[in-house]
């Protein structure tokens with residue numbers, strides 16, 4: 001029989017089906033991150049969300065799967081990030097030590113690593129992600145990596161050959177690829193193993209790094225229980241071997257020829273004799289065209305995200321772009337609304353309230369499904385457009401949010417008569433988010449203040465005044481909706497012979513003392529005709 005043709009509309013499902021062919025008893029998807037600086041939504045894409053979608057898709061196929069999040073807090077502290085309110089000289093002495101051995105830059109945390117991981121760990125569940133949290137420092141201390149350290153020490157010559165082959169490197173004969181934590185100064189970046197007799201390692205703390213100097217200590221120790229760690233590419237491969245990793249996504253910079261993916265995969269196969277995970281490169285996530293950097297501090301963290309958007313929207317953004325596509329997320333611009341609009345559209349499609357082509361329907365439904373965190377509702381929840389929410393919060397800046405929900409009803413922005421608890425909470429949330437976005441992130445042209453009086457230095461031409469008077473009369477005459485009022489503006493422009501752009505500018509000048517504003521018809525309907533008539537009649 002001919003195999004049925006499967007069309008993949010969502011990348012995570014395709015990945016899951018490819019993984020299924022491995023016929024693993026259990027699937028393990030990985031993400032990892034070094035808590036040396038701020039964790040941002042770009043990290044969340046590669047290290048948390050992409051793995052979590054694959055994990056869910058595997059489970060949807062009835063397969064056993066779990067997600068791990070490795071926190072590489074045994075890594076060296078090699079740079080002091082900007083944007084921290086600390087004196088750099090207080091921390092320079094710790095450069096070269098494991099991140100867990102560096103004091104927190106802010107009081108109240110056990111270490112540098114603990115401080116930086118707090119944000120991501122406390123926000124995870126709110127984004128519907130529940131991985132096993134695996135700090136490397138603890139894993140090494142508990143001896144979980146000891147077996148791999150032994151393998152590495154016994155195969156160091158083979159490792160050297162692979163390293164030199166794959167990376168085109170020149171590691172000298174006798175290279176012992178483990179890093180000792182100096183017993184004297186506590187640094188790991190500055191030590192060098194000089195001998196391994198099968199039982200003990202002899203090392204010198206004499207390496208000079210741009211950020212750290214060795215203390216010249218000479219020592220000997222029996223490796224294990226966290227006194228030794230593996231260099232990054234071996235550490236990566238060792239983790240796959242230990243945890244049985246089957247899938248991982250990683251930043252695309254790891255995938256260059258001879259880079260860490262090539263090397264670690266070779267180590268995994270040839271040194272640890274195990275199949276490496278399927279790995280997919282993940283592109284950058286830009287915010288307002290800029291790359292986020294955990295060491296510069298211009299980041300949007302997961303908890304920042306929760307100030308201006310629902311967690312479902314971040315999931316939706318991540319699932320609706322192929323991992324190999326750059327995402328350019330607009331935060332400080334009106335284009336920000338588009339993400340919420342796209343999510344709302346997928347919701348309508350999911351509940352059959354809007355229909356696209358067959359393929360697009362299936363795709364949007366699946367995006368929506370994978371974006372959910374809470375239990376799916378039986379019928380479509382009441383929607384409020386993000387731009388309307390941001391407008392309403394500005395038209396009535398003093399009103400408490402629950403009154404704004406009523407205003408949304410009376411002004412005709414929501415039509416359902418009785419709101420469920422879920423609907424109410426969701427509407428309140430969106431209003432709160434919109435309010436925060438306006439306050440902290442919105443561009444100037446998205447902000448406005450409704451004028452109480454005609455602005456003092458307002459200058460309008462006679463035709464513009466005439467047009468506004470006609471609008472005032474029209475508002476008195478009958479009840480309008482968004483569409484009919486919008487059409488009426490164009491009739492008025494034609495009748496008075498003024499350009500549309502001049503008409504709109506005149507209206508915004510009067511109402512907002514600005515040249516631009518939110519869409520005029522919905523804005524007037526929300527503001528209430530009395531106020532508009534009063535101001536327009538005065539010009």
Ligand SMILES: [Zn+2]
Nearest residue numbers: 182185205215
């Ligand atoms: Zn030392």
